[in-house]
Amino acid sequence: MSESGVRRMIAKLSRMLSEKQISCVELTKAYLDAIEKENNKLHAYITVTPETALNTARAVDARIAAGETLRPLEGIPMTLKDNLSTAGIETTCASKMLQGYRPIYDATVWKLLREQNAVLLGKTNMDEFAMGSSCETSYFGGSVNPHNTGHVAGGSSGGVASAVAGNLAAYGLGSDTGGSIRQPASFCGIVGLKPTYGAVSRYGLIAYASSLDQIGPITTCVEDAALVFDAIAQYDPMDSTSQGKQSSALPALQNDICGMKIGVPNEYFEGLSDEVTASMNEAMRAYESMGAQIVRFPLAPLKYALPVYYILACAEAASNLGRYDGIRYGYRAENYNTIHEMICKTRSEGFGKEVQRRILLGNYVLSSGYYEAYYRKAQNLRGAIVKGFDEAFASCDVVMAPTVPMTAFPCGRTHSDPTEDYLTDICTVPINIAGLPAVSVPCGFDGKGLPIGMQLIGPRFQEAQVLNAAYAFERETGEKSFQAVKMGVQI
């Protein structure tokens, strides 16, 4: 916490730099030293980039010495999920398939941050090709939760969440196809924003499911999420779905939600753990005490959201991952006699089991005789879910829901049925299906001290409204909802 109860990290670091309380090189070295010390516990980083980080830090210090005004994210040490392309820096997608791959161009989000002299500490761990909810499908081994290293960080952006919650980066960018920003943010007790589909360019994001993928910030507080969103949400002709933002988020953080109508879909409260239910009820009471009005409503098509998501996401993944043939980049099998054998062996040896299962499901639902029953029907249900949310927003300003039905589960949990793991995503996938913005904010802890998160969801391109509702809650609840972990860089 800092002045007037507002939690902030980026603005505080920026002020420390501009007031010369610390140089950017000193700050960057503090983070690099912390990574050196703690990364073997958290497995948050796949690649650390000290040379890139210190070169940028020196350039920032030169600008400070010359009396230049720092830009909002200038000199702030941060990280990128390892599916965001960084020219010349290894980008693995946590897969054997892309081990050693060095992109030849920057993702637009990284280009925007790099132009502000953001200090890139390294690339963070994830589920392989972003397919998973625990970070444990990573070829390099999963990231763990800084609140309890016997529990998962969540996924797929588990490395970013682990690094930010463990104070090994001030903030990071993740990607969210079915909850991959919000779920690990919830498990690690920090803030994760999935922007509206189209608000942030995906150029340079290694694709999983293109009609669902979005890039967004993972931060320690709402103000930082707004700052980073404002920096990366810009129209980009390199992504044909790009529209940019409708308004800046930071000026909207006014802490005034009196009269705000908060919708609560009944279907979201089925199957939650008792502690998550209690925490959500307490959050509703907190909102009512701030003058907001809780409006309950039914959203029947939600019960089909999870299978709809898996059908559509896997169908798109099967197509997107068709490009990995071992010819132009990435892994290539050693022993083969024909081109067909080379491609098949490359893909079978390069992809992990979960990735292969999703490719198989995708091709199954797209194959002749099954397309209408699965893909077409799922698309029609997607239309019904979109309509359901649109109707809800006619009578409420934001929708509130849990982020995950449970808290972070222990590492190494195995199931005889792979679909049991998919249930982790039940609260997050509807938002990607409908293309809406949603932020996960910490809202309490379970009996073991593991964080609980809730989502605030808004109409398309209303990130400012969503973040304002989250900001008010953050200020109202303070340390009841957020506790910093005592590891990494302590500011």
Added chain:
Amino acid sequence: MVTREEIKNIALLSKLYVPEEELDTLTKDMQGIIAFADTIQAADVGDTGFDNINNLSNVFREDVVVPSYDRDLILKNVEGGEDGCFLVRKRG
């Protein structure tokens, strides 16, 4: 219910080799996953006309030549290729 043979065929279409000894486990996993996908069959939904989230239409840029990436840079990820081309070793 999806069969072992269907899984073999889908794997072939997906350009994935499944070792014979893993086929039974994979078939069982896929049966579970497809049964899960099948739950949408209970939904009563007609044609909702859904196409894409923001009702976008395709846009085309002017058909003009613009600078692209350097060929040698592109080939760096495959150890430089050969004679400016991707190289696939001839076998057999």
